[in-house]
Amino acid sequence: MATQRPPEPPTPPPGPGEGSPEEQLSEAAVIAMHSDPRFQTLKKSLYSFIFPMSLAFMAWYLLYVFMTAFARDLMSTQLFGNVNLALVFGVLQFVTTFGIAILYSSYSRKRLDTAAAVVREALENGDGGTGK
Amino acid sequence: MNLDSVQYLADTAAVSDSSRAITIGLFSVIIAATLYITVWASRRTHSATDFHSGGRGFSAVQNGFAIAGDYMSAASFLGIAGMIALFGYDGFLYSIGFLVAWLVALLLVAELLRNSGRYTMGDVLSYRMQQRPVRTAAAVSTVTVSIFYLLAQMVGAGALISLLMGIQPGETYLGMSGETAKIVGIVVVGMLMTIYVSFGGMKGTTWVQIIKAIMLMTGAALLVLLTLSIYGFNFGSLMNDAAEASGRGAAFLEPGLRYGVEVPGDALQTMWNKLDLVSLGMALVLGTAGLPHILIRFYTVPDSMTARKSVNWAIGLIGTFYLFTLVLGFGAAAIVGHEAITTQDAAGNAAAPQLAQAVGERFGGEMVGAILLALIASVAFATILSTVAGLVIASSSSLAHDFYNSVLRKGKATDNEEVRVARLSAAGIGLVAVVLAVFAQGLNVAFLVALAFAIAASANLPTILLSLFWKRFNTRGAIAGIYGGLISAVGLVFFSPVVSGSETALIPTMDFAWFPMPNPALFSVPLGLLCAVVGTLTSKEQDFAKFAQLQVRALSGAGAEKASDH
Numbered sequence: 001m002a003t004q005r006p007p008e009p010p011t012p013p014p015g016p017g018e019g020s021p022e023e024q025l026s027e028a029a030v031i032a033m034h035s036d037p038r039f040q041t042l043k044k045s046l047y048s049f050i051f052p053m054s055l056a057f058m059a060w061y062l063l064y065v066f067m068t069a070f071a072r073d074l075m076s077t078q079l080f081g082n083v084n085l086a087l088v089f090g091v092l093q094f095v096t097t098f099g100i101a102i103l104y105s106s107y108s109r110k111r112l113d114t115a116a117a118v119v120r121e122a123l124e125n126g127d128g129g130t131g132k
Numbered sequence: 133m134n135l136d137s138v139q140y141l142a143d144t145a146a147v148s149d150s151s152r153a154i155t156i157g158l159f160s161v162i163i164a165a166t167l168y169i170t171v172w173a174s175r176r177t178h179s180a181t182d183f184h185s186g187g188r189g190f191s192a193v194q195n196g197f198a199i200a201g202d203y204m205s206a207a208s209f210l211g212i213a214g215m216i217a218l219f220g221y222d223g224f225l226y227s228i229g230f231l232v233a234w235l236v237a238l239l240l241v242a243e244l245l246r247n248s249g250r251y252t253m254g255d256v257l258s259y260r261m262q263q264r265p266v267r268t269a270a271a272v273s274t275v276t277v278s279i280f281y282l283l284a285q286m287v288g289a290g291a292l293i294s295l296l297m298g299i300q301p302g303e304t305y306l307g308m309s310g311e312t313a314k315i316v317g318i319v320v321v322g323m324l325m326t327i328y329v330s331f332g333g334m335k336g337t338t339w340v341q342i343i344k345a346i347m348l349m350t351g352a353a354l355l356v357l358l359t360l361s362i363y364g365f366n367f368g369s370l371m372n373d374a375a376e377a378s379g380r381g382a383a384f385l386e387p388g389l390r391y392g393v394e395v396p397g398d399a400l401q402t403m404w405n406k407l408d409l410v411s412l413g414m415a416l417v418l419g420t421a422g423l424p425h426i427l428i429r430f431y432t433v434p435d436s437m438t439a440r441k442s443v444n445w446a447i448g449l450i451g452t453f454y455l456f457t458l459v460l461g462f463g464a465a466a467i468v469g470h471e472a473i474t475t476q477d478a479a480g481n482a483a484a485p486q487l488a489q490a491v492g493e494r495f496g497g498e499m500v501g502a503i504l505l506a507l508i509a510s511v512a513f514a515t516i517l518s519t520v521a522g523l524v525i526a527s528s529s530s531l532a533h534d535f536y537n538s539v540l541r542k543g544k545a546t547d548n549e550e551v552r553v554a555r556l557s558a559a560g561i562g563l564v565a566v567v568l569a570v571f572a573q574g575l576n577v578a579f580l581v582a583l584a585f586a587i588a589a590s591a592n593l594p595t596i597l598l599s600l601f602w603k604r605f606n607t608r609g610a611i612a613g614i615y616g617g618l619i620s621a622v623g624l625v626f627f628s629p630v631v632s633g634s635e636t637a638l639i640p641t642m643d644f645a646w647f648p649m650p651n652p653a654l655f656s657v658p659l660g661l662l663c664a665v666v667g668t669l670t671s672k673e674q675d676f677a678k679f680a681q682l683q684v685r686a687l688s689g690a691g692a693e694k695a696s697d698h
Contacts, residue, residue: 025691027681033690034680042687050239058417061232065413068225069392069406076386081368082375086221086387093228094451100235101447105440113437119688 025123033123042115049107057100064089151489151502152297152305158510163324166340166517170328173336180547181696183554184251184529185431186334188695192438194342196445199429201341202522203230203420203446204348204453206288206515207581212454213487214480216461217473220374220384222391223461225409227454229416234450236593237421238443243436244600245427248686250693253427253592254534257599257614260678261607263543267534269614273591274424274530276618277584278523279565281425284580285523286318286569288481289516293317295482296509318569325520326562329528330555337521338432344518349449351511352456355484355504358491359463370459373466384465404648411654412582418657419585422592425526434695463487467494479578485509524565528557575638579630579650583621586653590660591617598664600686603679605668612667617660624652 033039067075068086075086177183190198208230215223249255254270294313297305308316328336363370375384383389392409395401420426430439464473464483467490476482485508492504532554537545545553595613598605624647625631631638633645685691 030684030690031677031680033684033688039684039688043683046687054236054239057232057235061228061413061417062410064228065225065410068387068413069409072386072388072394076382082371082382082385083368084385087224087385090221090224090228093232094455097232097235097447098451101238101444104239105444108437108440116436116688119684120690123684123688123690 026126029123029126033119036119036122038115038122039119042112042119045111045115049104049111053100053104057096060096061093064093150499151505154503154506155296155509158506159513162510162514162517165343166324166328166514169339169343170332170336173332173339177331177333177335177551179696180251180533180550180554181693182335183333183551184428184525184533185693186338188432188434188693190338190432190442192433192441193445194338195429195433195438195442196449197345198338198341198432199426199442199446200449200453201343201345201348201518202425202429203450203519204345204515205285205519205581206292206512207284208454209348209352209457209515210292210481210484210512211479213457213460213464214473214477214483215390216458217464217468217483217487218378218470218480219390220378220380220462220465221387222389224458225387225391225413226416227457229413230420231447231451231454233417233420234443234447236418237426238440238447240597240600241421241427242430242439242443244686245596246430246433246436246439247689247692248600248682249431251428251431251533252530253424253596254530254538257595257610258534258538259682260599260605260675261610264539266607266610266614267538269611271530271534271539273587273614273618274534275527275561276622277424277587277592278527279561279568280580280587281423281584282520282523282527282561282565283568283572284577284584285516285520286321286565287573287575287577289321289520290314290318290569290573291477292481292512292516293321295477296485296512314573315570318573319566321516321520322562322566322569324517325524326559328517328521329524329558329562333551333554334428334432334525334529337518337525340521341518344514345449347511347514349453351508352453352460355463355488355491355508356456356459358495358504359459359467359487362467362491362494367459370462370466374462375465377466377469379470401648407654408649408651411649411651414657415582415586415589415651415653418589418593418653420588422588422596423584424530424588424592425522428526428529429522431693435692436689460484460487463491467491485512520565524558524561527561528554531557531561576630576636577638579625579638582651583625586621586625586651586656587618589617589653590621590656591615594657594661594664598668600682602668603676604674605664605679606671606673606675608671608673609664609668613660613664616663616667617656620659620663621652621656624656625650628652 067089075084077085079085079088181187212223212226215226245256248259252270253274254267257270258266291314294310294317297313328340371385375381378384380389388394391412392406395405433439433442461483464487468483468486473480473483473486476486485505488508489501489505493501532550536553537543537550591614594617595610598613599610627645627647628650629637629645630650631645633643634640
C-alpha cells in the first residue's frame with residue numbers, strides 16, 4: 001500500500017496515548033508492516049470471512065423482515081400443529097446467529113489469532129519495518 | 133381456561149400490601165448491595181483507565197454478563213414481554229432484530245475497536261482525522277443518543293416503579309399518590325445512577341450490570357419453568373391457550389397485529405406501515421453496534437480475543453433471554469389475559485410481573501404469588517438501574533475524554549483532571565436527565581428508544597465502519613456522516629406521526645407531520661452514508677499512512693492498550 005505522505009511524528013494523541021507501551025512502536029515500522037506479506041495474509045483471512053458473512057446474515061435477516069411485512073400469507077402457513085412459518089423463520093434467525101458466532105470463533109482461533117500474533121510480535125520485537 | 137382468566141383478572145387487579153412490603157424490602161436490598169459495590173469500586177478507581185474502562189481487567193464471562201446487563205433494558209424485559217402478551221408474534225420481531233444485531237458487533241466492530249481505541253467511540257473515529265472537529269462530533273452524537281435513551285428509560289422507570297408498587301389511580305401508598313410515586317421513582321433512579329458512575333466509575337457500573345444480568349436470567353428462567361410446567365412443558369398448548377385468550381385466534385401467532393398493519397381500503401397507508409416495519413428492523417440490526425454505551429464495554433477487557441469471547445457470551449445470554457420472553461409473553465397472554473394486562477398498563481409493561489403473581493398463586497396461594505411478584509419487580513428495578521448507569525458513563529466518558537481533554541485542552545489534561553471532569557459530567561448528566569424526565573413524564577416518549585437506535589445506525593455505525601475499512605475516508609467525511617446521520621434521523625422523526633398529528637403523538641394538539649413513518653432508519657441510514665461519502669470525496673485530505681497504522685493496529689492488536697492492573 002502506497003504511503004503518500006511521510007509519517008508525521010507530532011500529534012500522536014488519537015487512540016494510543018503517552019506513557020503506554022505502544023509508544024515504543026515505531027510509527028514507520030507500523031506503516032511498513034501494512035505492506036508486509038504477514039499483515040496482508042492476516043487482512044485477507046479476516047476480510048474473506050467477515051465481509052461475505054456479514055452480507056449473508058444481513059440478506060438472510062432482511063429476507064425475514066421483508067417476508068414478515070410483505071408475505072403474510074406465506075408466513076402464516078401452518079407447518080405442524082399451530083406452529084407457522086413465521087415462528088420457524090424467527091427461531092431460525094436465532095439458530096443462524098448462534099451458528100455464525102460459533103463459526104467465527106473457531107475460524108478466528110484457527111486462522112486469525114496466530115496470524116495476528118505473528119504481526120504483533122514482529123512489531124513489538126522490532127523486526128516489523130523490514131517487510132517490503 | 134377462559135374462566136380461569138376471569139378469575140385471575142379479579143385476583144391480579146390489585147397488588148396486596150404484603151407484596152408491596154416484600155417489594156420495598158427487596159428494592160432496599162438491591163440499593164444497599166449496589167451502593168456497597170460502588171464504595172468498593174471507588175476505592176479501586178484512580179486512573180482514567182480505571183474510571184472509563186474499569187482497568188481493562190474484566191474476564192470474557194464477566195464482560196459478557198455486563199454487556200447483557202447493559203443491553204437488556206427494562207424496555208426489552210418488560211416491554212417485549214408485554215408486546216408479545218398483547219400483540220403476539222409482533223413482539224418477537226423486536227427480539228430478533230435485537231439479537232441478530234450482535235453479529236455486526238461481533239464480526240465488524242468489537243475486536244477492531246478494542247485494538248485501536250482507548251476509552252470512547254471518538255477514539256476510533258478520530259484516529260485518522262483532525263482531532264478536534266471529529267471528537268466534537270463524536271461527543272455530540274454520543275451524548276444525544278445516550279440522553280434520548282436515558283430519557284426513555286427514566287420516564288419508563290417512574291411509571292414502572294409506581295406500577296411495581298401497585299399504586300392504583302386515586303389510591304395512595306406511604307402517603308404517595310401514583311403521580312408522586314412516579315416522580316419519586318425518577319429522582320431515586322437519577323440519584324443512584326449518578327452515584328454509581330461518579331464514584332464507582334466503570335468498575336462499579338460493570339459489577340452492577342453483572343449482578344443485574346444474573347438476577348434477570350435467574351428470575352426469567354424460574355418464571356419460564358413455572359409457566360411451562362403449568363402446560364406440562366408443551367409450548368404448543370401454551371401457544372394455543374395464548375391465541376385463544378387473546379381473542380385474536382390464529383392471527384395472534386402471525387405477524388401484523390402491531391407492525392406493518394394492513395389498513396383495509398388504504399393501500400398507501402398499508403404500504404407505509406409495512407415499510408415502517410422494514411425501517412424498524414434496520415434500526416434494530418444496525419443500531420446496536422453504534423450505541424456508545426455498548427461500544428465502551430469492549431474496552432473493559434484485556435485484549436481483543438477476550439472482547440470477542442465476551443460478545444459470544446453476550447449473544448448466548450441475550451438470545452436465551454429473548455427465547456424466555458417468548459414464553460413469558462405467551463404465558464401472560466394465556467394465564468393473565470388481555471384485559472387484566474391492559475387494565476394494569478395499557479402498553480403491557482406489567483405483563484411479566486402480573487404473570488409472576490398469577491403463576492405463584494397457582495403454585496402456592498396468595499403468599500407465593502406476592503413473593504414471586506416482588507421478586508420479578510425487583511429484577512425489573514435492577515434492570516432499570518444498570519442500564520441507566522451504562523448510559524451515564526458512556527456520555528460522561530465522552531464529555532471528559534473527547535470534549536474536555538481532546539477538544540478544550542488539546543490532549544494536555546492530566547489523568548486526574550480528566551477523571552474529575554468525568555465525575556462532574558456524570559453528576560451534570562444525571563441532573564439534566566432527572567429534570568427532563570420529570571417534565572417529560574406525562575408525555576409519550578416510548579419512541580425515544582427506537583430513535584436512539586436509529587441515530588446510532590445512521591450517524592455512528594457508518595462512520596465507524598468507514599473509518600476502519602475505507603482508505604480514502606477523511607475528516608470532512610466523518611463530520612458530514614455523523615451530523616448528516618444525526619440530523620436526518622432526528623429530523624425525520626420530528627416530522628413524523630410520533631411527534632405530531634396523531635392521538636398518541638408527543639404533541640397531539642399540533643400537526644406538522646409530513647414524514648409518514650415513525651421509524652426513520654430506512655431513509656436516515658442511506659442519508660448518513662451518503663453524507664459521509666460525499667463529504668469525503670469533496671475534500672482533498674487523505675492520509676494513507678494513518679490508515680495503514682490504524683489497520684495494522686486494529687487487526688493485529690499491536691500496541692493496543694493493556695490492562696492497567698492485576
